[in-house]
Amino acid sequence: AQSVTQLDSxxxxxxxxxxxxxxxxxxxxxxxxxxYVQYPNQGLQLLLKYLSGSTLVKxxxxxxxxxxxxxxxxxxxxxSVHISDTAEYFCAVSEVSGYSTLTFGxxxxxxxxx
Amino acid sequence: xxxxxxWPATLVQxxxxxxxxxxxxEGTSNPNLYWYRQAAGRGLxxxxxSVGIGQISSEVPQxxxxxxxxxxxxxxxxxxxLLSDSGFYLCAWSEWTANYGxxxxxxxxxxxx
Numbered sequence: 036a037q038s039v040t041q042l043d044s045x046x047x048x049x050x051x052x053x054x055x056x057x058x059x060x061x062x063x064x065x066x067x068x069x070x071y072v073q074y075p076n077q078g079l080q081l082l083l084k085y086l087s088g089s090t091l092v093k094x095x096x097x098x099x100x101x102x103x104x105x106x107x108x109x110x111x112x113x114x115s116v117h118i119s120d121t122a123e124y125f126c127a128v129s130e131v132s133g134y135s136t137l138t139f140g141x142x143x144x145x146x147x148x149x
Numbered sequence: 150x151x152x153x154x155x156w157p158a159t160l161v162q163x164x165x166x167x168x169x170x171x172x173x174x175e176g177t178s179n180p181n182l183y184w185y186r187q188a189a190g191r192g193l194x195x196x197x198x199s200v201g202i203g204q205i206s207s208e209v210p211q212x213x214x215x216x217x218x219x220x221x222x223x224x225x226x227x228x229x230x231l232l233s234d235s236g237f238y239l240c241a242w243s244e245w246t247a248n249y250g251x252x253x254x255x256x257x258x259x260x261x262x
Contacts, residue, residue, distance in 0.1 A: 079193075
């Protein structure tokens with residue numbers, strides 16, 4: 036079975052600074068990887084996903100993530116954050132073969148201050 | 150395009166009362182459907198998923214149950230709520246595999262008092 040570890044429960048950052056949210060996964064087979072964003076009292080919205088091909092994936096709102104198979108990581112980055120990026124971010128993984136549900140990390144709260 | 154509807158948005162229920170949360174999907178056929186619960190600081194917990202009408206898989210034994218009476222309808226129920234059932238409940242759908250990720254509803258904030 037797969038698992039996801041988000042190393043930081045909370046990341047404070049100043050507006051216009053760069054940010055990296057870390058995600059590591061564990062699986063015995065090939066995986067698909069996802070990042071979701073959740074604003075307060077709302078559902079989760081897909082930011083980006085890695086299925087195959089280029090290891091650098093670009094998503095919405097200026098976010099990008101890089102799949103690193105050797106380090107089993109899928110870190111999320113943004114070069115310059117805005118106040119509006121304040122939200123909780125979830126990394127998720129599913130197995131490539133057959134039917135698989137998504138397994139989510141516990142989330143990282145990104146707090147952007149002026 | 151596909152849309153997912155979840156209601157109610159908020160609910161306050163007394164301990165011991167019944168629960169029924171409903172989720173419907175439009176614009177697709179035979180979706181996979183999921184119920185998640187989100188408690189503060191504990192991430193997302195998969196409660197139930199369904200790959201077809203009448204088929205329910207339970208991930209966590211508890212006093213909640215789920216049903217899928219129609220292809221695009223998923224219901225979360227309880228006969229008697231506990232205080233520990235409080236949380237944010239999310240419905241989601243996907244294609245037959247998780248390859249393309251899930252699409253989530255807007256959630257229901259349940260407070261059991």
